[in-house]
Amino acid sequence: MKIYKPDLILSIGITLFLCLACPVGSVAQPKVEQKDKPTTALEEVVVVGTRRKERLAADLAVPVDVISRLELGAQGNSNILDTLTSILPSYNVNPEAISDAATLIRPVSFRGLPADSTLVLLNGKRRHKGAVIGELVNGINKGAQSVDLYPLPGIGLKQVEVLRDGAAAQYGSDAIAGVINFVLEDDPDIARLNIQYGASYAGDGDNLALSGVFGTHLGQTGFATVAFEIKDAEPNSRGSQDPAAQTLVDAGNTAVADPVVIWGSPEVKNDYKFVFNAAVEAGDSELYGFGNWSTREVEGSFFWRNPNTRGAVFSDGAGNILVADLTANGTGNCPVIPVVNGIADPTALTALAADPDCFSFNEIFPGGFTPRFGGVVNDSSIVGGFRGEWNNRISYDISVSAGRNKIDYRITNTINASLGPDTPLEFDLGTQIQFENIFNADFSTPVDVGAASDLNVAFGMQYFEETFQMIARDPQSYVVGAFTAQGFGWKGDTDKLIS
Secondary structure, three states, rough: OOOOOHHHHHHHHHHHHHHOOOHHHHHHHHOHOOOOOOOOOOOOOOOOOOOOOOEHHHOOOEEEEEEEEHHHHHHOOEEEHHHHHHHOOEEEEEOOOHHHHHOOOOOOOEEOOOOEEEEEEEOOOOOOOOEEOOOOOOOHHHOOOOOOOOOOOOHHHEEEEEEEOOOOHOHHHHHEEEEEEEEOOOOOOEEEEEEEOOOOOOOOOOOOEEEEEEEEEEEEOOEEEEEEEEEOOOOOOOOOOOOOHHHHHOOOOOOOOOOOOOOOOOOEEEEEEEEEEEEEEOOOEEEEEEEEEEEEEEEOOOOOOOOOOOOOOOEEEOOOOEEEOOOOOOOOOOOEEEEEEEEEEEEHHHHOOOOOOEHHHOOOOOOOEEEEEEEEEEEEEEEEEEEEEEEOOOOEEEEEEEEEEEEEEEEEEEOOOOHHOOOOEEEEEEEEEEEEEEEEEEEEEEOOOOOOOOEEEEEEEEEEEEEEEEOOOOOOOHHOOHHHHHHHOOEEOOOOOOO
């Protein structure tokens, strides 16, 4: 039985109390959503695939998939990444069990192309990219910088529009794979609250989520909706024991974990998401705004460091345990402890630990160690603008948007071997920040050319500012310590000091 953290339980309790305290009249009737709105394909209004004012799906020259809120909710998963994987055949997201920073922001592959080949929109506006550039990720997403879709709570979406064919012709090279537009809920009468719990048959990977969406009227035709999600996801492990680790266990080493490599979904905690969407009539125009805020803490696993053979940490590279002389003048007379068939003499290691002039990392990690890598991901965005139509039939949409994705990396249960026995066991590695600022001015007008329908003329402009920032944090995570002279932590220009 899993015991959830008090902060999550407290947040769920407060939200339930507030919802139960709401006036009964503010709750929408359930029949409105399913019985009174049995829309057909002819009534589906979309944003992507056209610049005309009449944006019915049936009128488009190219097909656009429209995934409704009912279909999204039927998947039983509040994570929009996994939800779309179940619906769209050409949309793939890997679990990324051990993939460095890709574990924090999972890259998407759409139509067999990298993540940054798909243009992602939110309410028809460009969504900012995440702060991860894939380095140690598998497959085609190596080097790709994807949009972080995780901050969008599925309950806050009205529909998802997917354009494949002809996307690059209309939207440019950013849309080689296609366009995915996430449309936020705009029903002022909506009121929904969901509680979800799930676990694996193996008994791990518990997930508990509370989500809700609520709307209200603004004036005669305006609306405002807010959606949130609070979630806690425990990790799971599907790794088998490493054969080298099993050799140590068979030799009597009781400090070796089972399994040493935790291969499975990472732990996600302190996961909070919030989105809002609003529009109000202002004279002949409509003022609108929407945005999001989210934070989550992710922790995954790295590979195991063998306590007898890991070079520049436990091993000297010549088949012996790497031993540091702690004396100022090198007179410690430290012993040579050979490793035979992957096993070091446990008696010799015990004697080494009792010698104040000599040191080995076997004293700290007798069973080796598996670093735990992760960080805190913060994502926020805000969009505001106004739209309408002038008397000369020119439609306009002018908006300003800003989006920011920030990752603070952290690693625990590891060392900077070059610092010897003075090394910390956890580090704040650094920060990456992606910021985008966009100004859009879009115009379109129908022109009568004597054909069956008017010729639509569209024009506009965009100012796009994008910055990517990297900030170094804990100096002890990269400093070259004094023990490099004895072979610890540094083997060449391409190797890392963090082990």
